[in-house]
Amino acid sequence: MLLAGPLTEKEVRTASGEENIVFDCSHPIPAGSKQYFEYLRTKGVNHFKVPLSWAKLLPTGLASKPQQAVVRCYQTLLKQLLEVGLQPLVILHGSTVPDSLRSRYGSWESQRLLEMFQHYAEFALKEFGLLANSWVTFSDLDEVLHGGQTDHSLLQNILQLHKKIYQFYHQNLPGQGKRLSFGLNARDVDRLSHLKSLTNVDFFSVNLEYNCASPERFAQELKDLQISSGNLQILLYNMTVHDCIFSEHQILGELLQVLWSNSLKIIGFDMKNVLEKLDMQDSRVSRSSVRNSYENILHKFGDQTGKDKDLFLTKAFLPGFQWATSSESFKVEGGWLEGGKGETIWDRFGHEGQAFANHTADLACDSYNKIDIDVYLLRGLGVNTYQFSISWARVFPSGYRESQSNEGVLYYDNLIDALVESGIQPVVTLYHWDLPQALQDNGGWTNPSIVGAFKDYADFCFSRFGSRVKNWNTFSSPWVVSHAGMALVDMLLE
16 A cells, blocks of 8 residues: 545645645545546555545534535545545544534533544445545544543543444445554554554554664564554554655665565555655645646747757757667557567556556557657657667567567567667667566566576577667666565565
8 A cells, every 4th residue: 555645735824834735625626636646656656545524524513414515526536536546545534523513512522522423434434435445533543632641531432432433334334455443653552552452443554754864763663563553454654754865766665675674564654755755746736737847848948949949959968968768668569469479467467457447558659560650750859869678578479589589579670770770879678577478477587597588588689689789778677676566566465
């Protein structure tokens, strides 16, 4: 569970600066939210926090008098998340008690207020339960308990309330994968086992900090949590990351190393602060669209004349500067069965309906049949370098030398020749994640025999294309294959 959110809509100025306010369905869903959700999916996020507003859903506190427009708004938001492949994590209490109830019943010490919250929870589970499998009653138990400074009877009342909601949830919405919990801070580790004895949870939702300068402390906190939880699964619901000066993959890599190396039952962690640290603007979605890198360039240079643009390219960079573009075989080639090509793991993934909207790359950009057009476009861009990857399964359909496809080899011969003739230097990557499915069926990268198979494949490519290709990459982002593609998936499936 790689978790982001919640959705925020705008900045408000406070005494301490500017803050983003959580979207509460008091008005329409912010424009650009779906593009934002799709962007998160490209970063590997698969779950998204959705705090419900008790005050907006039931302004009078009565389940018989809901704000139907707010109900429809939350239903639309949850469906929008599901459409792009994000699973909602719904939080029942992430804001405030409705004023009408607080003025009438007081705070959480009131038994009547506890009853009203139970009615609200049951209402929400009935309305949205089929749209979300993961729920949290209270995102921060300390907040409900006045910063933890409260008497034992109030704690018991809150936990008994959670237990009733838990029982209602599993009795009325049975099914595999359904889970419900409450949130607490890592400093509550000492009383975790006691809390567990007083109520029911499917996992523990924990708020804690990760300091890149001291991962050992983070690891020890997780060990203590795991022991105190009685070996129950843990969700790092809210994780603040600080003192990190690394790239995206390094931050994630350090975190994952801690999670994997301690035999912990971590079902997921909060990505929001990691994304914000990398200036990914996790909170601003009120803009009408999400601007990509190309749009930023066009915006910056759009008013320049053609002469000025050419001057910028020729004078601002030293002679011999390499202007390049790149592609990967699976993304552009198409022709997934043409020329005797073998099936790859990504072909299988798409054909099994696991990609967004059941998309496949069977056709892609059809570069397999459009060498002349592609090279013409590259010449028009004015680039002098083109990086592309060879599909192992197009050259050796089974992954082994004896299955060599002459038609597949000829495709790359023709592409390389066309590039060289056009004055464009080819840079070739041998492996960009599209492993032959036949090798995967035999264990893929976990089977030591793949080393010999890859060496044979590399030797062939060097021998066949090496006189025309002077720059090579063996693997594209091996971290993604080994960690994000293998270890992370194993962890999340445990």
